[in-house]
Structures are given as C-alpha cells and as structure tokens.
Amino acid sequence: MKITFILPAIGKKPGEKYIGTWKMEPLTIAVLKSLTPPDIETEFYDDRIECINYDTKTNLVVITVETYTAQRSYRIADQFRQRGIPVIMGGYHVTLLPEEARQYADSIITGNAEAVWKTMLQDFQNQKLKKVYHGTVEYSDVPPDKSIFAGKKYLPISLVETGRGCCHSCEFCAISTYYHCKYYRREHQNIIRDIQNSTHNFYFLVDDNLIADLNNAKTLLQKIEPLKIKWAGQGTLAMAKDKELLKLMKKSGCELILIGFESLEEESLKQMNKSFNAALGERDELVQRIHDAGIGIYATFVFGYDGDTYQTFADTLDFAKKHNFYTAAFNHLLPHPGTRLYQRLKEEKRLIYDQWWLDEHYIYGDIAFQPKNMSAAELSQLCRQARKEFANFSTVVKRGLYSIKRSSPLMWLLFWSMNLRLGKEVDEKMKIPLGRNLDELPK
Ligand code: SF4
Structure with missing residues (x-):
C-alpha cells in the first residue's frame, strides 16, 4: 500500500516563484509520516515547491488543508478523485468547516490526527473507511519523521x-x-x-x-x-x-x-x-x-x-x-x-x-x-x-x-537576509490568485 501526502500551496502568479518566506518545513507531514507503519510506502508532494504528479501510482491521498489553501486543496482532490484515488483531508480548516470539506473528500479528520491516524489506516485497508474521524485537541506526542523532506529545499x-x-x-x-x-x-x-x-x-x-x-x-x-x-x-x-x-x-x-x-x-x-x-x-x-x-x-x-x-x-x-x-x-x-x-x-x-x-x-x-x-x-x-x-x-x-x-553574528546576517527578502516580497505577495493555475507554471 502507498500513501501520497500533499501540502497545497496558497497560489502562484504566472511565471513567478512561490513566496520564499512561506517555504518552512511542514511539521504536520513529518508527524503523519512518523505515525504511518513502516510497511506502508509513502511519498510527499509539496505543492509550494514542486509539481504534483496526479498520475502517481498510489492508493490513498492525504491533504492538509488551511483556510488560505482550501480552494487549491479541493482542486487537487478533484484531480485524484477523478482518477479513482480516494482522498482524506485534515487540518485546521477541515476542523472549523467539516461540512464544506466533506464535499471534496472521501473522508475527513477533524481535530489533531494523531489519535485516529492508525484506526483510519486500518479501516482503509479493510475497506471500511468512515466518512469522518474525530481526532482530539489534546496532545499525543509523536517524534516527527523528517526523512520525508529528503530532497526538498526549505528555509x-x-x-x-x-x-x-x-x-x-x-x-x-x-x-x-x-x-x-x-x-x-x-x-x-x-x-x-x-x-x-x-x-x-x-x-x-x-x-x-x-x-x-x-x-x-x-x-x-x-x-x-x-x-x-x-x-x-x-x-x-x-x-x-x-x-x-x-x-x-x-x-x-x-x-x-x-x-x-x-x-x-x-x-x-x-x-x-x-x-x-x-x-x-x-x-x-x-x-x-x-x-x-x-x-x-x-x-x-x-x-x-x-x-x-x-x-x-x-x-x-x-x-x-x-x-x-x-x-x-x-x-x-x-x-x-x-x-x-x-x-x-x-x-x-x-x-x-x-x-x-x-x-x-x-x-x-x-x-x-x-x-x-x-x-x-x-x-x-x-x-x-x-x-x-x-x-x-x-x-x-x-x-x-x-x-x-x-x-549575535548569526542574527545580524539573518536580519539582512530576512528584511531584504520581506521588502522584496511586499508586492510579490499582493494579488496572488488563490489556488489557481499552479501546475502548469514554472517553479
Ligand atoms: S488567542 Fe492567543 S494565539 Fe490567538 S491571537 Fe490571541 S494571544 Fe495570540
């Protein structure tokens, strides 16, 4: 079995790179990777820095949804579901608006996924996937497995x-x-x-x-x-x-x-x-x-x-x-x-x-x-x-x-790189189309 994790981008203007300061490593994906049994193969597309292969051979797609990326998430989900691949969504936005997210996914996870992740995977393997899984807001501590970021360039x-x-x-x-x-x-x-x-x-x-x-x-x-x-x-x-x-x-x-x-x-x-x-x-x-x-x-x-x-x-x-x-x-x-x-x-x-x-x-x-x-x-x-x-x-x-x-010298260097970059990004960030036309664009 194989799971494809996806972190959707907010959006990208034609011909422009994704906003540099928005490229932090996505901790949630590393936590989900850590929770996934080793006999299940995993792959990860970070929509902010690479193109998604919609024709990838996979059994299940998992998308983390934030409000800013909701539109993009739903478009990505449509692509996979049209190819017969089931999609599960989780994240803040799904928890705040579960009824909306349910329209675009085969199953959703509300709250923190840690508590229900393994149950959800077993249900999927037994072809008994439920429509909704309710995670908790409490902590269940998991060491993130950042090996899933290999080859990806983050800050x-x-x-x-x-x-x-x-x-x-x-x-x-x-x-x-x-x-x-x-x-x-x-x-x-x-x-x-x-x-x-x-x-x-x-x-x-x-x-x-x-x-x-x-x-x-x-x-x-x-x-x-x-x-x-x-x-x-x-x-x-x-x-x-x-x-x-x-x-x-x-x-x-x-x-x-x-x-x-x-x-x-x-x-x-x-x-x-x-x-x-x-x-x-x-x-x-x-x-x-x-x-x-x-x-x-x-x-x-x-x-x-x-x-x-x-x-x-x-x-x-x-x-x-x-x-x-x-x-x-x-x-x-x-x-x-x-x-x-x-x-x-x-x-x-x-x-x-x-x-x-x-x-x-x-x-x-x-x-x-x-x-x-x-x-x-x-x-x-x-x-x-x-x-x-x-x-x-x-x-x-x-x-x-x-x-x-x-x-410190480190912070002095960071000061310049951060402030010059943020200054440059003021106009780059304005008028970014939410969730549109990303896959065809150059990175
Ligand atoms: S509720 Fe807490 S985290 Fe949210 S803005 Fe207020 S102080 Fe910050």
Whole structure:
C-alpha cells in the first residue's frame, strides 16, 4: 500500500516563484509520516515547491488543508478523485468547516490526527473507511519523521513544537476557536529529543503562545539552556512583565520573539478582546525591556478594526520605527471561518465575500469585509504602504544598526537576509490568485 501526502500551496502568479518566506518545513507531514507503519510506502508532494504528479501510482491521498489553501486543496482532490484515488483531508480548516470539506473528500479528520491516524489506516485497508474521524485537541506526542523532506529545499530553520493552543480568546483568532482557549504543553523530554535530532542550527519553537503557561515555559527554558542553541518563538508582550522569564529566554538562546501587538488603538484592542496587551506608556517600557535583554522583536500589527483610522497607520509606523523592531508585519484583518469575528461581521452584514477562501474573485491581499472608517481598497493599500515604508532602505539600515548592538553574528546576517527578502516580497505577495493555475507554471 502507498500513501501520497500533499501540502497545497496558497497560489502562484504566472511565471513567478512561490513566496520564499512561506517555504518552512511542514511539521504536520513529518508527524503523519512518523505515525504511518513502516510497511506502508509513502511519498510527499509539496505543492509550494514542486509539481504534483496526479498520475502517481498510489492508493490513498492525504491533504492538509488551511483556510488560505482550501480552494487549491479541493482542486487537487478533484484531480485524484477523478482518477479513482480516494482522498482524506485534515487540518485546521477541515476542523472549523467539516461540512464544506466533506464535499471534496472521501473522508475527513477533524481535530489533531494523531489519535485516529492508525484506526483510519486500518479501516482503509479493510475497506471500511468512515466518512469522518474525530481526532482530539489534546496532545499525543509523536517524534516527527523528517526523512520525508529528503530532497526538498526549505528555509534552513529547524521547527520544533513546544505547545499548542492559547489561553486567550482574541476575536479574530482561529487558534482560540480550535483549542477552545486552552493551552496544551508538550512533554519536555520530547522537545529536547526533537531539538537534538534536528539538522539546522537555528530553531523556531512552534507554539501559539510560548508563555501561555509561565511556569512550564520557565522550566522548559532551563532545560534548553545546556543545548546551546539559538532560537526564535512566539509569545505575548506580557513576557516582559517577568524579568526572570526574559533572562531565562536569553540564556536558553532566544534571539527573536514574535509578538502580536495588533493595535495601538484602545478601542480596537477592546473590540478584539486583546486588552491584555499593554497600554501605550507601559508598552514602550515593555518593549525596551525585551530589547535590553538582548532579544529582537518581530512585531505584528493588524488593521481594520472599528477603532482604526488613517492616523492609526501613521502612529503604528512611528511606533515600529521608534523601537527599531527587528522586523514587522502590517496585516489587514481577515475574518477566518469559525471565529467570532467572522460571525460578528456576518451578522453586521459587512462581509464582502461570504466565503472569501472559495470565491474566485478573491485574491491574496484583498479585504473580505467592509471596514468602518475607510474603504476596503484603502485598507489594503494603506497596509501595503506601511510595509513598503518599514522596508525602505534607510529604515532597514537604521534598524540594522540598532540590531547589531544586540544581536549575535548569526542574527545580524539573518536580519539582512530576512528584511531584504520581506521588502522584496511586499508586492510579490499582493494579488496572488488563490489556488489557481499552479501546475502548469514554472517553479
Ligand atoms: S494571544 Fe495570540 S494565539 Fe492567543 S488567542 Fe490571541 S491571537 Fe490567538
């Protein structure tokens, strides 16, 4: 028996390569490979970096679906099913919208696949495949088998999972919907094992909120310290309120931390249920503490909440430039299905595309709802301008000079490669057609 795993791409413009910074190794596929008994043959097509062979000799196709890749996933599934190959789908999007996914698959897995994977395979081999398998949200720990990535060129960063979910409930966040506002920590010994088994020297600790369980985070960091690694991760600004935590982070090798500031507008923070982000004066001090600890910040902002005006963009840019963030993302709000944000905008009749992820008129970078204080087109353009301005050469040089005082040589090199690449990608990312015309295009 043979299984073909597929990770679909978001989309690709004619004649252009896939966005470089979107090419991280897909951990989920390595976990599924690890769960698969060795007597079952496996192959993997990463649609982001290679063409799919629809005529491959296989018994079963497994597709991991995210909201952005849903349209592409369904098209790929159609191709295989037309050839008589059954398709199973899983992933966040399938869990949030199972009824939609069921229309395009022979079977779906909701929740985390680990708990039901082996049962599903046995059912398939016994020709008793069920229509739906319900995985759990809890952790069942599996060492990823990255041998399935052999020959594929990903960013040279080792991904190691440290936890899933988050204790908060931001209105726009699909993670909080999926995990019901709970955090699931991973066994430390398994994290250490995965770090030791990884190939690249720089690590991204995959966690929706690394500091969701503060005591757990501190214990883990103490265990990571002797491994002498360099790592980046993701957390909230609240980390800076705990000086001991910051010290442990740095000592364990933390070089860069992604923080969702989201907005500087109190009204918008309140509306998104993220008021736990600090008030303005305190925010400046907390940022400084992280920088003083020798950790760079990847700041992310989101625009389009009802408290946002034209001035919000200027103020946010000033804030980001003032603090010389290592890098930053200026995103527009996107109503993901299954979130409270989506429900609210639908009830307020403000959705421009009811199912933007399937709408053939929707393209990457478009706004899917009607903002309160500007037009949808203005919101999209203002986000683009903010990205451009933050990535312009003089701003990058100024941030680079600030960063050199705090960074290791590795992070200094990464600074340039990351920021120059992200600057170049601002326009490359705009107007990517969701899920269309990929196979015929040059890589
Ligand atoms: S803090 Fe981050 S991960 Fe947690 S619910 Fe809010 S946006 Fe989602």
